[in-house]
Amino acid sequence: MLVARDVEVRAGARLLLEHASFQVAAGDKIGLVGRNGAGKTTLTKILSGEGQPAAGLVTRSGEVGYLPQDPRTGDLDVLAKDRILSARGLDAVVARLRRAELAMGDADESVRDEAMAAYGRAEAQLAAAGGYAAEAEAARIASNLGLADRILHQQLRTLSGGQRRRVELARILFSGADTLLLDEPTNHLDADSIVWLRSFLQGYPGGLMLISHDTGLLQSTVNKVFHLDANRSELDIYAMDWKRYLQQRETDEKRRRRERQNAERKADQLMTQADRMRAKATKATAAQNMAKRAERLLAGLEAERAHDRVAKIRFPDPAPCGKTPLTAADLSKSYGSLEVFTGVDLAIDRGSQVVILGLNGAGKTTLLRILAGVEPSDTGDVTAGHGLRLGYYAQEHETLDVTRSVLENMKTAAPALNETEVRKVLGSFLFSGDEVDKPARVLSGGEKTRLALAKLVVSSANVLLLDEPTNNLDPASRAEVLEAIRTYAGAVVLVTHDEGAVDALDPDRVLLLPDGVEDLWNPEYADLISLA
Template sequence: MIVASDLEVRVGARTLVNAPGDHLRVQPGDRIGLVGRNGAGKTTTMRILSGENEPYGGKVTQSGPVGYLPQDSREGRIDVTARDRVLSARGLDRIQASMDRQQEIMETTLDDSKRDAAVRKYSRLEERYHTLGGYEAASEAARICDSLGLPARVLDQQLETLSGGQRRRVELAQILFAATEGTGKSATTLLLDEPTNHLDSDSIAWLKDFLKKHEGGLVVISHDVDLLAEVCNKVWFLDAVRSEVDVYNMGWSKYIDARATDEARRRRERANAEKKASALKKQAAKLGAKATKAAAAKQMLARAEKMIDSTDEIRRADKVAHIKFPEPAPCGKTPMMAEGLTKVYGSLEVFTGVDLAIDKGSRVVVLGFNGAGKTTLLKLLAGVERTDGEGGLVYGHGLKIGYFAQEHDTIDPDKTVWENTIAACPDAGEQDLRGLLGAFMFSGDQLQQPAGTLSGGEKTRLALAGLVSSRANVLLLDEPTNNLDPVSREQVLDALRTYTGAVVLVTHDAGAVKALDPERVIVLPDGTEDLWSEDYMEIVELA
C-alpha cells in the first residue's frame, strides 16, 4: 500500500502536482492508470511514489514491497547473466553462486576436512534454496521470461551483450518474478512506467493478463490505450493546467466519459461566471465615475475577480510540439555505404558481413527479433560504435548524419535542456534556438532544467529538436515514437512522411513504418536486403 499525503511535486520553479489531503492511495486490488500529457509530471510522480525521489512537499508512506520499473531501466551491473538478474529478485542468484562454489570445492579438493566442510555448507545452502522454492522458482522465472520474449539462450547471456529492448524485458521479468513469490498471489505494489515499450504483441497480451490477475496494487503509465482499457479500474489524471490530480474511481471508458463531462461543466461554469463578472465590471465602471460611489465600485470589481477565481480554469487545448525534420543539406548520389559490418560480444556473434548502400532520399527499415542487432547496426552507422573485423563505412560527398538514439544516449543528463541544445546545434544563434525549443514545448525555467530529470516523452522531444536544426541528409532513427503521447506521435509520423532526405528506421511501431513508406528492408541478423513488401509488416508487429 502507498499513501501520498499533501503531495507537492516540483521541477525547478515549476509546480507539476499539488494534491492536498491523502486521497492519492494505492491499495491491494487498485489498478491505476496515471495519465496526462507529456511533461505533466507522470514519471516524476512515479519516481516519488517508488521512494526513488523525495517530494517537494508532503510525504509518501509505503507498507509492503514495491516493484518499480522506471522508464529508462539501466541496471548498474552488466557483468551478470540475464537469468541471475531475474533470480536476484528473491536472492536466489547469490545462493546458487554459493552452492556452485561449494560444489567446486567438493569436486577438486584433496583435503578431507575441506571437503566435509563444503558438504555441510552445500547442504545448508540447498535447504535454504529449497525453502525459497529455488528449483521451482527457476522454472517459474524462465516461464515469465519466455512470456516476455526472452528465450532460454538469452538468459545465459550477460546483460552487457543484450540489446536495450532485451535488457528492459529482463528488468520487467525481474519485477514480475519478485511480485509472484511463487504463489501467483502478491502484496507487492507494482509501479510500471511504459511497461509495453519493446514488447511484441504476444508479450503485451500476456502482460495484460498478468496485471489483471495481480492482487497487489498497480500504478501504470502507458500510452497504450488498449492496456489502460483492459487493465485499469481507476485513473489518476495529472492536469498540467491546474497542477492538480483528478481521481476517477472507475475504469478507462467510463473515465473518458466522466472527464468529458467535467470539462463541459467547467466550461459552463466559467462562461456563467465571466458573464456575471462582466456585468459587475460594467456597473462598477458607471459607479466609479461618481466620487461618492467609488467604494461601491471597488467592491463590485473585487466581487467580479473573486467570481472568476472561484471557478476552475477551463482546460486549454494541450500544446503540441511542431515537429518537422530538417531540409536536408545537398549531397551526392550515395552519401553513405556500409561494407561488411560485423559485431561480436565475446563468443556471441550478433551479426556479420552486413552491406548497405544508403542512397540520397532512400527509405530503409531495419527488422529482426529483439537482440538481432538492430540498435547496434544504427550505432555502427552513426559512428557511436566500431565494427569488428575488416568492414567499415564509406562516406559520400556532403554526408550529414542525424542520429536519434533509443535510450536517449545523445542527451547529457547532467546538462540542462539549453546546454544540450547548444551542443547539438553549435552553429545556430540564440534566438533561433529559443524559437526551436519553443516549437518543441520548452520555454522559460524549463531551459535550465537538467535533462536527466525530464520524462521519457520530453527527452524524445529534446532529442528530436536537436535533429531539426542539423540539416542532416541521412537520419538514423531508433524507436523515435517511444514514450510519446498520441498527438506528439502523430507529429513525428507527419515529419517522417514529408522529410525528403534518407532515413534508416528501427521501430516496433507499425504506424511509423507506414508513414515512412519504405523502399527497402534489412533483416537481421542475416543482413538480408530486400525490396519492401507488406508481407514484412507482420515482422514489425511481432518483433
C-alpha cells in the same frame, strides 16, 4: 500499500502537482495519465522512494517494485538470469550452490566435506525462498517477455537495450512486490508479450500504478484512472475503468468550460455595472465592492483547461549530398561467443527510405549504432559519401549529455545558431523559460524524446538513423513525429515496433536481421513489424 498525503511535486521552480492525497492499495490497478511533461514520471519516482516531494508525505508498507522508463541494471557483468533472481535474493543463493558443486569435486576430502555442508545450507535457503519452483517461475516470466533461455545465460553487457529493459521488467514482475509502479512497461515488447503482460497484470493481487501510452493495456487492466492535469497542477481521481473514464473526462471538461463561460459572463456584467457606478461619487464604494465580487467569482472557479500544447516537429531540409551518402560493407558484430549478425551490406542512397526488421536481439539497434559511429563493428567498414550529414536518434537517448542543461545540449548541436535562435527552436518543442536550464538527467522519457528530436531538427542532416522515435510519446506528439517522418525529404533508416511509423515512412526497402537480407518493401513484411 502506498499512501500519499498532501503531496506537492515540482520540477525546478515549476509546480507540477499540489495538495495531492491518495492511496494505492491491494487490488487497485491505477492508470496514471496526462500529457508528456505533466510530471507522471516524477511522481512515480517519488512514490518509489527514489525522489522526494517538495511538500507532503509518502508512506510505504510492504515491498515496492519500480520499473523506471530508463532502467538501471547495475553490474553489467552479471548474467541476465541472476539479475532476475536477485529480485528475491536468489541470485546469491544460486551462486553459493554453484560454488559448492564445484568444490565437491575437489581432491581434498576436508574441502569436499565443507562444500557438501555449504551446499546443504544453500539448498535450505533456496527451499525457504520457493526452491527450484521459483527459478522455473522466473524462467517462465522471462520466456513470456521474449527472453529465450540462451539470453538468460548471457551477461547483461552483451544484450541490447531492449533486452536489458525486458530483463528489468521480468525482475520486477518476479519480485512479488506488494505494489508495482510501471513506467511504460510495453516498450520493446512484441505483440505476444504485450498480450501476456495484460493477462499477468489483470491477475496481479497487489497494488499497481501504470504509466502507458498503450490504450489497449490501460483498457484491459486498470480499474481506476489518475489524471495529472498539467494546466491546473491537480490530480483528478476517477474510480472507474478506462472506457468510463474517457466518457466522464469529456463530461467534466464540458462542465468546466460551461462554468467558466457563465462566470465570465456574470463577471463582465458586474464590471460593467461597477464602471457605471464609479461615475457617481456617492456610489464609488459600492462600485469597488462590485468589482471585487467579479474578481472573486473568476478566481474561485477552476480555470478552463487550456488545449495541451504539442511540439511542432519538422525534420530539417537535408543538406546537399552525393548520390550515395552512406554505405556499409561486410559488417559483423559479436559479444563474446554470441554472434549478433554477420556479412551485412547496405547502401543508403539520397532520399531513400529503409526499415530494419528482425526479432528482439537480432542486432537492429547495434547496427544503427555502428552506422552512426557510436560503436565499432568487428569486421567490415562504414563509408561516408560526399556531403554526408548524419542525424542519429538513439532509443535510450545516449546522444544527450545528461550532465548538461537542455539549452547547453542544443547549443552543442547547433553551434551556428545564436541563443535567441536556439531558444526559439526549444520553444517549439515546449521548452521555455526556466525549463531550458534543467539538466537533461531530470527530464522525463517524453521530454528527452523531444530534446533529442529538437537536436535533429537543427542538424541539417541528409541521412537520419531513427531508433524507436515514437517511444514514450503521447498520441498528439506521436502524430507530429509521424508527420515529420512522412514529409522529410532526406534518407531515413528506421528501427521501430510502431506500424504507424512504417506507414509514415513508406519504405522502399527492408533489411532483415540477423541474416542481412535486403529486399524491396512489400506489404507482406508489415506482419513482422510488431514482432520486431
